[in-house]
Amino acid sequence: MSVIVSTNHLTKSFQGKEVVSDVSMNIQQGQIYGFLGPNGAGKTTIMKMLLNLVKPTHGEIEMFGEKINHSSKDYLKRIGSIIEYPIFYDKLTAMDNLELHCEYMGFYNKKAIKEALEMVQLVGIEGKPVKDFSLGMKQRLGIARAITTKPDLLILDEPINGLDPVGMKEMRNVFSMLSKEYRMTLLISSHLLGEIEHIADTIGIIKQGQFIQEISLDTLRGQSTAYIELETHDLKKAAFVLENKLQINNFKVMDESVIRIYETSLSQADISKALILADISIESINKKSISLEDYFIDQIDGVEKHA
Structure with a gap:
C-alpha cells in the first residue's frame, strides 16, 4: 500500500505565531484517515495547506508521490474536498451547481452527477433552489460535489456538521463504500469521536497545532484497553x-x-x-x-x- 499524502515538519505561522507546528503525517492509499482535534487545533489549516489554499511557512508536502510547491495545481484534479462551510450558487438547483462544478473541473458525465446526488440521498429536489435547502441538505450537496468526479482523494472538513443522527449514519455508510468499492482515500476531520471510530482505519490527533499521535484503529483495539x-x-x-x-x-x-x-x-x-x-x-x-x-x-x- 502506497503513501499518497505525506507531510514533513509542516509548519504555518500567522503574524509570527505558529498555528501548526512541525506536523509529519502519512496517509495510505485506500484508507480512511480520521483527523481528530478540538476546535481551533489546526485541522482546517493543514487541510488548506494540502490543497495549496494556504502556503506553509516551513516543511514539505508530498501528494501522489510528488512534492507540492506554491505553483502546483495539476494534482488538485485528483482531489474532492469540503473545507469549512460549502458554498453554492443559491439561486440554482443542486443539479445546476454540480454541472457547473464538473464544467470547471473538465469532467463531463451527467450520469455521475445523478449518481452522486442519489448516493447522498438528495432526491426529489430537482426544481428546488439551494437557497431553500436546510443546513443538512447543503452539507449533503457539498459531499455530493466532492465525490461527483470520483477523485482519488477526498479531503472532508467536518463533513457531517448539520446532519441528524440518521444522516450521520447514512454518510458514514457512503464514506465506507467509497473507500471499499471505489478505493478512494479519505481524510476526514472531526471532533465527533464516535463517528470517526466507526469508519476510520487510522487516526491522527492534533492539539494546538501540535501533532500528538498517529495510530491505526486495529493497533488501538489490540492494546490492553x-x-x-x-x-x-x-x-x-x-x-x-x-x-x-x-x-x-x-x-x-x-x-x-x-x-x-x-x-x-x-x-x-x-x-x-x-x-x-x-x-x-x-x-x-x-x-x-x-x-x-x-x-x-x-x-x-x-x-x-x-x-
Whole structure:
C-alpha cells in the first residue's frame, strides 16, 4: 500500500505565531484517515495547506508521490474536498451547481452527477433552489460535489456538521463504500469521536497545532484497553486502600466519586473484597473498555494517574 499524502515538519505561522507546528503525517492509499482535534487545533489549516489554499511557512508536502510547491495545481484534479462551510450558487438547483462544478473541473458525465446526488440521498429536489435547502441538505450537496468526479482523494472538513443522527449514519455508510468499492482515500476531520471510530482505519490527533499521535484503529483495539470502574462516595479512603493495601498504582480519579483501575493483576472480586473489608461503600463496580473518546481525551489531556 502506497503513501499518497505525506507531510514533513509542516509548519504555518500567522503574524509570527505558529498555528501548526512541525506536523509529519502519512496517509495510505485506500484508507480512511480520521483527523481528530478540538476546535481551533489546526485541522482546517493543514487541510488548506494540502490543497495549496494556504502556503506553509516551513516543511514539505508530498501528494501522489510528488512534492507540492506554491505553483502546483495539476494534482488538485485528483482531489474532492469540503473545507469549512460549502458554498453554492443559491439561486440554482443542486443539479445546476454540480454541472457547473464538473464544467470547471473538465469532467463531463451527467450520469455521475445523478449518481452522486442519489448516493447522498438528495432526491426529489430537482426544481428546488439551494437557497431553500436546510443546513443538512447543503452539507449533503457539498459531499455530493466532492465525490461527483470520483477523485482519488477526498479531503472532508467536518463533513457531517448539520446532519441528524440518521444522516450521520447514512454518510458514514457512503464514506465506507467509497473507500471499499471505489478505493478512494479519505481524510476526514472531526471532533465527533464516535463517528470517526466507526469508519476510520487510522487516526491522527492534533492539539494546538501540535501533532500528538498517529495510530491505526486495529493497533488501538489490540492494546490492553480494559479497566475496572469503581463508583464510591469514600473516594479518598478507596484510593488509600487501592494504593497501600492492594499495591495498585495504575488508577485514575475521574471525578468526585469515580475511579478507573487499569491494573489487570487483580480481579474485580478481589478489589471488591478489600474495599468491603475496609468498610468502604461501593455504589457500583464494573469492568469496561476504553473507547476512542477515552483514548483521545487521554492523549489530549495526558493520563493523570493517581500516585
